[in-house]
Structures are given as structure tokens and as C-alpha cells.
Amino acid sequence: MKSMRTVIHGLPVQLVVSHEMSLSMYMRLRYEPSDPYAVRAAFTLDDSDKAVEWIIGRDLLIEGLKGPVGEGDVRLWPAGERDRGSVYIALKPPDGVALLEPPTQDIKKFLQETEAHVLLGSPSPSISTRTRC
Secondary structure, X not given: OOOOXXXXXXXXXXXXXXXXOEEEEEEEEEEOOOOOOEEEEEEEOOOOOOOEEEEEEHHHHHHHOOXXXXXXXXXXXXXXXXXXXXXXXXXXXXXXXXEEEOEHHHHHHHHHHHOOOOOOOOOOOOOEEEEEO
């Protein structure tokens, strides 16, 4: 029997400003069993209550660990060599582009926990939307 537990992981992420500069941020990934193919990713600069939330298809996260994926406002790809330890997430809101670099192992751990609800690689649409919290 599959678990009906919400999975939430907080992890560090770098906002890449240029080749020489990045800012530390916090990313909270949230998986709800009631929406099994979506992951909510909330980004904050500090411990403030203000966050920007994106909804990303779970399979898009899975595939982005292996190679370049996504179209439009959400794209993912491994950073450098596959064993480097991070992945790039490019988000394109109407007013610019954000390039984020979270640790691959943290994303993998989160996805493994969600597997208790829906098997990884199950057919699903890739969802990508943005909302403000």
C-alpha cells in the first residue's frame, strides 16, 4: 500500500548571477499525494515568509538529473559532469531569468521519498507554472 504522506525537503541553492558570483538561497520542495505528478518548489533569500513558488513536473526533475530537459519557462540540466554534484534549474518569469544550482543528492533524496507514492518514471505531463506566496 502506498503512503499518503506529504514530502517536504528544504535545501540550499545558489542563485547564479554570473560566472564569478552567486547568492545563497533556500529552496523548499513539497510533494502532495493529491497531485502525484507535481512538485512545488518555493524559493526564498532568507527565513522570510515571502517566497516565490513554481510548480514543476516531477518527471521533469527526474530527467533533468540525467540530461537537458524542459521547454518554455522551466529547464533543467546537470551542471558540468554528471558526477559534479549539482543541477541547473532555469526559471523564466515574465520579467527575467533565474538560474539556480541545487545539490543533485538533495534532489535525488527528495525524489526517492516521493517514489513511495508514485513510481519514478511513471507517465505524466510536465507541469510548469509560477505563483507568488
